[in-house]
Amino acid sequence: MQLVLEKRAERSKAIALISPLIAIGLTIVTMSILFAILGKNPISALGVYFIDPLTDSYSLQELVVKATPLVMIAVGLSLCYLANAWNIGAEGQFLIGAVAGSWLAVKTQGTGAGHWVLPAMLLLGAVAGALYALIPAICKVRFGAGEILTSLMLVYVADLFLDYLVRGPWRDPAGFNFPTTAEFDPVATVPVLIEGGRLHLGAIIALLVVAAATVLLGRTIKGFEIRVVGAAPRAAGFGGFNSNQLILLTFAISGALAGLAGIIEVAGPVGHLQPGISPGYGFTAIIVAFLGRLNPVGILIAGLFLALTFIGGEQAQIAMKIPLDVTKVFQGILLFYVLACDSLILYRFRLIFASRQVPSGTG
Amino acid sequence: MELVEAIVLAVLAASTPLLIAATGELVTERAGVLNLGVEGMMIVGAACGFAGAWLTGSTTLGALCGIVAGTLLSLIFAMMTLGLAVNQVATGLALTILGIGLSGLIGAGFVGEKVTPAAHLHIPGLTDIPLVGRILFGEDAFVYLSLALLVGVWLFLYRTRAGLVLRAIGDNHVSAHALGYPVLKIRLFAVMFGGACAGLAGAYLPLAYTPFFIPGMTAGRGWIALALVVFSSWRPGLLVVGAYLFGAVTILQLHAQGAGFGIPSQFMSALPYLATVIVLVLISRARTGGSTAPAALGTVFVPDR
Numbered sequence: 001m002q003l004v005l006e007k008r009a010e011r012s013k014a015i016a017l018i019s020p021l022i023a024i025g026l027t028i029v030t031m032s033i034l035f036a037i038l039g040k041n042p043i044s045a046l047g048v049y050f051i052d053p054l055t056d057s058y059s060l061q062e063l064v065v066k067a068t069p070l071v072m073i074a075v076g077l078s079l080c081y082l083a084n085a086w087n088i089g090a091e092g093q094f095l096i097g098a099v100a101g102s103w104l105a106v107k108t109q110g111t112g113a114g115h116w117v118l119p120a121m122l123l124l125g126a127v128a129g130a131l132y133a134l135i136p137a138i139c140k141v142r143f144g145a146g147e148i149l150t151s152l153m154l155v156y157v158a159d160l161f162l163d164y165l166v167r168g169p170w171r172d173p174a175g176f177n178f179p180t181t182a183e184f185d186p187v188a189t190v191p192v193l194i195e196g197g198r199l200h201l202g203a204i205i206a207l208l209v210v211a212a213a214t215v216l217l218g219r220t221i222k223g224f225e226i227r228v229v230g231a232a233p234r235a236a237g238f239g240g241f242n243s244n245q246l247i248l249l250t251f252a253i254s255g256a257l258a259g260l261a262g263i264i265e266v267a268g269p270v271g272h273l274q275p276g277i278s279p280g281y282g283f284t285a286i287i288v289a290f291l292g293r294l295n296p297v298g299i300l301i302a303g304l305f306l307a308l309t310f311i312g313g314e315q316a317q318i319a320m321k322i323p324l325d326v327t328k329v330f331q332g333i334l335l336f337y338v339l340a341c342d343s344l345i346l347y348r349f350r351l352i353f354a355s356r357q358v359p360s361g362t363g
Numbered sequence: 364m365e366l367v368e369a370i371v372l373a374v375l376a377a378s379t380p381l382l383i384a385a386t387g388e389l390v391t392e393r394a395g396v397l398n399l400g401v402e403g404m405m406i407v408g409a410a411c412g413f414a415g416a417w418l419t420g421s422t423t424l425g426a427l428c429g430i431v432a433g434t435l436l437s438l439i440f441a442m443m444t445l446g447l448a449v450n451q452v453a454t455g456l457a458l459t460i461l462g463i464g465l466s467g468l469i470g471a472g473f474v475g476e477k478v479t480p481a482a483h484l485h486i487p488g489l490t491d492i493p494l495v496g497r498i499l500f501g502e503d504a505f506v507y508l509s510l511a512l513l514v515g516v517w518l519f520l521y522r523t524r525a526g527l528v529l530r531a532i533g534d535n536h537v538s539a540h541a542l543g544y545p546v547l548k549i550r551l552f553a554v555m556f557g558g559a560c561a562g563l564a565g566a567y568l569p570l571a572y573t574p575f576f577i578p579g580m581t582a583g584r585g586w587i588a589l590a591l592v593v594f595s596s597w598r599p600g601l602l603v604v605g606a607y608l609f610g611a612v613t614i615l616q617l618h619a620q621g622a623g624f625g626i627p628s629q630f631m632s633a634l635p636y637l638a639t640v641i642v643l644v645l646i647s648r649a650r651t652g653g654s655t656a657p658a659a660l661g662t663v664f665v666p667d668r
Contacts, residue, residue, distance in 0.1 A: 005447070005665050086452055088456060135640075139643070139647075144648070145646075148452065149586060149589060149593070149643060150639075150640045152583075153637070153639045156583055156633065156636040157636050157637060160629040160630070160632050164630065168627060286453075286456055287457075287460070325463075325465075325466075325467030325468045325471070326464070326468065328460060328463055328467065329461060329468060330464070331464070332462070332464055333461060339443060339453055340443060340447050340449060343447040343448055346448075347447075347665070
């Protein structure tokens with residue numbers, strides 16, 4: 001028996017739509033088996049993971065809070081991946097954005113500065129994220145150094161830099177030696193949308209990002225260039241598109257969005273700068289981008305779904321003592337299935353049985 | 364002199380996991396497959412290697428567990444990229460994410476436990492020679508194995524017919540297929556070899572480098588191994604130079620932290636990662652006359668029968 005791939009004459013539109021759903025279905029089956037191996041009842045574990053977070057207002061708000069950075073980062077990454085530029089260092093750009101914005105919050109602390117502080121912080125975060133993402137992009141365009149490894153290495157550097165700041169110069173003097181800055185002033189904090197709730201302005205910004213990306217990709221020449229450079233580099237060359245410029249552009253946009261997400265996270269739900277502000281948003285966003293089919297609206301839905309796995313994972317840890325690492329296993333398996341199902345869009349799978357195989361004269 | 368000896372010993376120990384993982388990945392890439400999941404396979408190798416050694420009390424069985432774990436993960440990768448023609452970059456990332464999660468699950472029960480570290484060679488007389496004795500004749504088995512592996516890979520790639528076929532497939536899979544070579548089958552073996560090496564390299568960490576398991580203990584070594592393959596221009600000879608150079612950077616920054624020049628420790632810890640970026644830039648810049656990478660690296664192959 002042999003599996004053979006046959007190229008489809010054109011991309012299958014129907015499968016493009018249902019393939020993420022097939023992938024999620026297969027993941028849930030696999031996870032049930034894993035839960036059973038861990039000695040947990042699969043039905044109740046899946047309930048805690050996927051149903052319970054949707055049943056109360058606090059969890060629903062938390063869902064949007066967690067989806068906000070995922071969606072913002074993934075929209076940026078999707079532009080890179082569409083242009084065939086592999087930015088996998090969004091986690092580092094997220095951290096650097098958080099650091100840059102926090103600088104202003106720390107410096108203006110207790111000075112009675114006005115309402116300009118928060119917008120300036122967001123701007124700083126986005127600019128710093130973009131500049132940090134431009135390092136691997138320039139290394140690629142100017143020197144031909146592979147962007148995958150350089151962008152990833154810079155994640156470790158950013159992580160250590162943040163660690164240095166909160167243990168050294170920016171440490172809260174009244175913080176009992178904990179590695180954290182002081183709580184940001186109200187003017188340096190992202191406002192919440194519902195009084196006393198967790199939902200904050202970042203969610204609106206994420207929606208605006210999705211809308212802007214939809215327009216960019218669907219309605220502008222630049223968006224068209226990005227898609228052509230990735231899908232048909234030779235055609236893009238004949239069309240006179242500057243692929244190097246597009247690499248720089250997509251890296252800068254994705255870095256800016258990751259940096260913005262970083263400072264929103266710190267100035268919003270967290271409230272101060274400390275190590276461990278991200279449970280791996282920059283990496284999970286890669287899965288969000290693929291699950292959302294590199295499409296802004298798809299990413300919005302995929303972001304909410306993966307946010308659910310974060311919250312479900314936390315609740316499953318508390319309620320059923322399921323280790324938190326199960327969430328990462330879950331996310332990794334999901335990405336495998338998404339990619340495998342994507343193969344169905346381009347190819348038709350056929351099982352060939354050796355006994356029935358007829359020698360063909362044309363092959 | 365004592366200090367020099369200690370530093371050389373430490374550099375060899377720090378370089379060995381990089382060398383083993385990079386040797387495996389070099390073979391995989393020479394066959395035209397880019398497996399970015401080295402970090403994931405390594406960290407699962409570390410967890411399984413430690414679990415195996417702790418349960419059986421044997422370093423050898425632990426190392427075997429690591430090898431098996433790395434190979435199994437690489438089979439998932441092969442199924443996806445060779446069987447279903449999925450993008451290799453994305454699949455490698457998925458493998459790393461999955462590996463980090465799996466190693467946490469497997470290793471959770473072993474955090475805080477200890478195993479007896481791998482035994483070091485001792486030849487009376489030879490090992491006791493001052494200065495060079497312990498460096499040449501007093502290493503653990505992994506160090507010698509890593510060098511034997513490298514020589515074996517060099518002999519295989521450049522002195523055997525199968526090695527020639529493997530390189531041909533990595534450079535032009537269409538022509539190799541037309542000549543009747545089983546492209547996907549040979550790539551499968553190359554991917555599995557890479558997985559086995561990554562698993563062994565991971566197992567080295569809790570079995571010989573530090574005798575306990577910490578979650579996330581590979582700390583990016585899998586990615587540095589990938590960078591080393593690029594640095595070596597896909598040639599085993601340069602790979603060993605690169606691995607020892609990186610081992611040296613790692614150890615020197617540790618010593619500098621200890622000596623304390625007033626430089627924050629985080630800046631020193633960032634050195635190996637920054638060095639990787641700088642080396643990648645320098646090496647890519649020097650290669651303006653064209654790439655030395657296997658020509659078919661990272662491209663999918665679907666046989667047209």
